[in-house]
Amino acid sequence: MKSKLLLATLALTIAGTASAQLKTSDAIKFRQSGYTFMAWNMGKLKGMLIDNPASFNKEQAIAAANVIAATANSGMGALYVPGSDKGKGWETTRAKAALFTDKEGVGKVAVAFNKEANELAKVAATGDAAALKVQFGKVGESCKACHEKFREEEHNHEH
Amino acid sequence: MKSKLLLATLALTIAGTASAQLKTSDAIKFRQSGYTFMAWNMGKLKGMLIDNPASFNKEQAIAAANVIAATANSGMGALYVPGSDKGKGWETTRAKAALFTDKEGVGKVAVAFNKEANELAKVAATGDAAALKVQFGKVGESCKACHEKFREEEHNHEH
Numbered sequence: 001m002k003s004k005l006l007l008a009t010l011a012l013t014i015a016g017t018a019s020a021q022l023k024t025s026d027a028i029k030f031r032q033s034g035y036t037f038m039a040w041n042m043g044k045l046k047g048m049l050i051d052n053p054a055s056f057n058k059e060q061a062i063a064a065a066n067v068i069a070a071t072a073n074s075g076m077g078a079l080y081v082p083g084s085d086k087g088k089g090w091e092t093t094r095a096k097a098a099l100f101t102d103k104e105g106v107g108k109v110a111v112a113f114n115k116e117a118n119e120l121a122k123v124a125a126t127g128d129a130a131a132l133k134v135q136f137g138k139v140g141e142s143c144k145a146c147h148e149k150f151r152e153e154e155h156n157h158e159h
Numbered sequence: 160m161k162s163k164l165l166l167a168t169l170a171l172t173i174a175g176t177a178s179a180q181l182k183t184s185d186a187i188k189f190r191q192s193g194y195t196f197m198a199w200n201m202g203k204l205k206g207m208l209i210d211n212p213a214s215f216n217k218e219q220a221i222a223a224a225n226v227i228a229a230t231a232n233s234g235m236g237a238l239y240v241p242g243s244d245k246g247k248g249w250e251t252t253r254a255k256a257a258l259f260t261d262k263e264g265v266g267k268v269a270v271a272f273n274k275e276a277n278e279l280a281k282v283a284a285t286g287d288a289a290a291l292k293v294q295f296g297k298v299g300e301s302c303k304a305c306h307e308k309f310r311e312e313e314h315n316h317e318h
Contacts (some may be wrong), residue, residue: 033195040189041233063232070229073222074200090249 022081028089031079034071036090041067042140049133058127065124065132068139072117077110094152102150109146116142181240187248190238193230195249200226201299208292217286224283224291227298231276236269253311261309268305275301 022030041064048056085100087093099106116139123135181189200223207215244259246252258265275298282294 029195030199033192033199036188036192037196037230040192040238060234063229063234066225066229067233070222070225071196074226075219075222079199 022079024081024084024087025089027079027081027084028087028093030089031076032089032091032093034074034076034079038068038071041065042136042143045132045136049129049136053129056129058124061127061129061132062121062124065121069117069121072114094154096150096152099150105149109142109149113139113142113146181238183240183243183246184248186238186240186243187246187252189248190235191248191250191252193233193235193238197227197230200224201295201302204291204295208288208295212288215288217283220286220288220291221280221283224280228276228280231273253313255309255311258309264308268301268308272298272301272305 044064045061048061080095080100082100084093085095085097116135120132120135120139123132126132203223204220207220239254239259241259243252244254244256275294279291279294279298282291285291
């Protein structure tokens with residue numbers, strides 16, 4: 001576990017260097033885009049695994065899971081550039097200050113999400129809807145674990 | 160080619176059915192997120208293939224190419240719900256009306272982008288930076304072909 005955390009931290013650092021010239025507003029916009037696009041794909045999986053299992057479609061499940069895994073593997077840590085704990089991308093960031101200071105806590109949720117997202121793509125490829133539903137739940141838990149610790153509540157209540 | 164276009168159209172139709180309940184503003188937000196997140200990953204590839212070849216990193220190239228391929232395969236056609244030729248997601252949509260009427264033209268650019276994006280992931284996996292640079296150019300051309308035909312110029316000039 002320790003070495004995994006170190007590896008994840010190293011990956012974030014390297015990616016961070018490559019993107020050092022990113023504007024704060026662009027970095028926030030890119031990360032909000034990544035999470036929002038994952039949300040669409042999680043929504044599609046929820047639709048076919050929970051809301052309406054009769055609509056399960058293996059190819060669409062694989063496609064959605066692949067987006068989530070590829071996004072998880074894309075080095076989004078590089079988008080948490082110094083100073084981007086405050087600021088506006090598409091909207092004002094909801095990142096908590098702790099996301100920029102609690103390296104060990106962030107490493108843990110990042111490694112957990114990465115693991116579950118990659119497993120999601122693997123399980124989707126088997127076409128086993130029941131197993132995918134279980135793994136979908138695990139991914140959702142790993143999203144939630146990070147949100148609860150490192151994301152502010154919504155600024156306004158549209159829903 | 161004809162059958163490929165038909166298949167692409169069919170895929171869009173099926174995916175469209177599954178997402179029929181999407182709100183117009185959410186559909187626009189999701190597609191803007193997908194394109195913006197791809198733009199970040201295209202930017203990373205440009206950085207390591209063109210701007211600063213010394214920074215080429217195989218793992219990061221694969222990660223970026225996988226995001227682009229997974230996004231291309233995700234059935235974004237479903238996000239062009241009826242009525243979403245006008246409206247606001249993160250910002251006002253720049254989709255031209257023709258994107259909702261010129262089915263054959265849209266099919267052509269969609270199939271071309273899909274092909275080049277999947278090839279990008281394949282070439283990235285080989286670790287051949289020179290070949291990847293060529294394929295990166297082809298993906299960029301396929302993006303541009305769609306933008307020129309189906310996307311309005313920027314509404315405001317921030318840059």
